[in-house]
Amino acid sequence: MFWLKTKIVEGDGSLSYLSKAAKGHERVLILSSSSMKRHGFLEEAEDYVRDAGAEVFSIVGLPAEPSVEVIEEFLPKVREFNPDLLVALGGGSVIDTTKALKVFYDAPEVEFEEIAFIDRFSKPKPVPKLKTPLIAIPSTSGAGSEVSAASVLKKGDVKYNIVTPEIAPDIAILDPRLPRTMPAEVARNSGLDVLVHGIEAYTTKVANPFSDAMAIKAIKTVYKWLPLSVKGDEDARAKVHYAATMAGIAFLNARLGLCHAMSHKAAWIGPHGLLNAIFLPYVMEFNMRNDYARKRYAEIARELGFSSAKDLVEVVKELNEMLGVPKLSELVDEETFVSRVEEMAEKAYRDGLVYFNPVEPKPEEIRELYLKAFYGE
Numbered sequence: 001m002f003w004l005k006t007k008i009v010e011g012d013g014s015l016s017y018l019s020k021a022a023k024g025h026e027r028v029l030i031l032s033s034s035s036m037k038r039h040g041f042l043e044e045a046e047d048y049v050r051d052a053g054a055e056v057f058s059i060v061g062l063p064a065e066p067s068v069e070v071i072e073e074f075l076p077k078v079r080e081f082n083p084d085l086l087v088a089l090g091g092g093s094v095i096d097t098t099k100a101l102k103v104f105y106d107a108p109e110v111e112f113e114e115i116a117f118i119d120r121f122s123k124p125k126p127v128p129k130l131k132t133p134l135i136a137i138p139s140t141s142g143a144g145s146e147v148s149a150a151s152v153l154k155k156g157d158v159k160y161n162i163v164t165p166e167i168a169p170d171i172a173i174l175d176p177r178l179p180r181t182m183p184a185e186v187a188r189n190s191g192l193d194v195l196v197h198g199i200e201a202y203t204t205k206v207a208n209p210f211s212d213a214m215a216i217k218a219i220k221t222v223y224k225w226l227p228l229s230v231k232g233d234e235d236a237r238a239k240v241h242y243a244a245t246m247a248g249i250a251f252l253n254a255r256l257g258l259c260h261a262m263s264h265k266a267a268w269i270g271p272h273g274l275l276n277a278i279f280l281p282y283v284m285e286f287n288m289r290n291d292y293a294r295k296r297y298a299e300i301a302r303e304l305g306f307s308s309a310k311d312l313v314e315v316v317k318e319l320n321e322m323l324g325v326p327k328l329s330e331l332v333d334e335e336t337f338v339s340r341v342e343e344m345a346e347k348a349y350r351d352g353l354v355y356f357n358p359v360e361p362k363p364e365e366i367r368e369l370y371l372k373a374f375y376g377e
C-alpha cells in the first residue's frame with residue numbers, strides 16, 4: 001500500500017499559498033524557529049495570514065531537537081490562543097514540535113508515555129481523532145516531517161516517536177527560498193538525513209515499488225547535488241529541498257531501519273542527520289549479510305553508476321568524507337560513550353524501527369556497531 005495525506009505546494013514564492021490556505025480560519029498560530037524571524041519569512045507568513053482575514057499569533061524560538069519538556073513549556077500558550085489552524089515554519093524540529101503540540105492541544109487527555117512508541121514489544125494506545133489542521137513549511141531540507149506521520153521527541157537522553165496519520169500535515173509548502181538561508185552545516189546535516197531516509201526506506205521489509213520510486217529519486221538527487229547545495233548553490237538547494245520531501249514520502253510508507261533506531265538512542269551526542277550519516281556505513285555493512293539487503297544496495301549502487309552493495313558503502317563513506325562529517329570520537333569522549341553504550345544498544349534494540357530493518361540484530365550486535373562507529377573501524 002502507498003499513501004500520502006499531505007497536499008504539496010512547491011516553487012519559489014509558494015509561501016504566499018498561506019493566504020489561500022488560511023481563508024476561512026479565524027485564529028492562526030504560527031510556530032517558528034528564530035532563523036525564520038531573522039530572515040523575514042515569519043513576517044511574510046504573518047502578512048499572508050492577515051491577507052486571508054484571520055487573526056495571527058506567533059510563537060518564535062522553538063529549539064532544535066525538541067524534547068517532551070519543550071511541549072510542556074509551549075502547550076499553555078497554544079491553549080491560551082485557541083487556534084483553529086496550526087502553521088509550523090522551520091526545520092524538522094519545529095514541525096515535530098508542532099505535531100506533538102497538536103496532539104496534546106486536540107486531545108488533552110492523552111499522555112506522551114501511552115501514545116509514543118517506547119518499546120517495540122508493547123503496543124502504544126492509538127491517538128484519537130484530532131481536529132486542528134496543520135500546515136508545514138520546512139526551512140531545512142532533511143527530516144521529511146512535512147509529509148511524515150511521525151513526531152520525534154527526546155525524553156531524557158533518547159528519542160521516541162509518536163506515529164499516527166492524525167499528525168501528518170494537511171498541507172506542505174515547499175518554498176526553496178527558505179532553505180537557501182541555511183548555514184552550510186545545517187544544509188549538510190539535514191541533507192545527509194535525506195540520503196539515510198532514502199537508503200533505509202529502499203531496504204526495509206515493507207518497501208514497495210511506489211516508495212522505491214521516491215527513495216531512488218531522493219538518493220540520486222542528494223548524491224548529485226548535496227555537495228553543491230552545501231556550498232550554497234541556489235539551484236542545488238531547491239533540488240535537495242524537494243528530494244527531502246520525496247524521501248519523507250518514501251519513509252512514510254516504507255519506514256526506516258536500524259540506523260535511525262541507533263541515532264535516536266544516541267540523540268544526546270549531536271544533531272540527528274549527522275549521527276545518521278556516521279552510523280549508516282556501519283549499519284549497511286552489517287545488513288549486507290542478508291541477500292535481500294545486498295541486492296537492494298546493489299540496485300541503488302547501479303542507479304548511481306556503480307555496481308555492487310560494497311560500492312555503495314564506499315560511496316556513502318566518501319560523501320561523508322567530502323562533506324567533512326566528523327568522527328563519532330570527535331563528538332563525544334571515550335569514557336562517556338563506552339559507559340553508556342550498553343544502555344543505548346538495549347534501547348535501540350527495542351526501537352520500533354528495528355522491526356523494519358532487513359536483518360534482526362541482537363542487542364550485543366548493536367553494541368558492536370556503536371563501538372565500531374566510535375573507533376572508526
Ligand SMILES: NC(=O)c1ccc[n+]([C@@H]2O[C@H](COP(=O)([O-])OP(=O)(O)OC[C@H]3O[C@@H](n4cnc5c(N)ncnc54)[C@H](OP(=O)(O)O)[C@@H]3O)[C@@H](O)[C@H]2O)c1
Pocket residue numbers: 033034035036062063064065066090091092093094096139140141142143144145148149150151152159178179180181182183186189190193272273
Ligand atoms: N518527524 C519525522 O519524520 C522526522 C524524520 C527525521 C528527523 N526528524 C527530526 O527532525 C529534527 C532535525 O530536523 P532538521 O534536520 O530539519 O534540523 P532542525 O533541528 O529543525 O534545525 C537545525 C537548526 O537549523 C537552523 N535553521 C533551520 N532552517 C534554517 C534556515 N532556513 N536558515 C538558517 N537557519 C536555519 C535552526 O536554527 P534557529 O533555531 O536559529 O532557527 C535550527 O536550530 C530532529 O529532531 C530529528 O529527530 C523527524
Ligand SMILES: [Fe+2]
Pocket residue numbers: 143193197260272276
Ligand atoms: Fe531522519
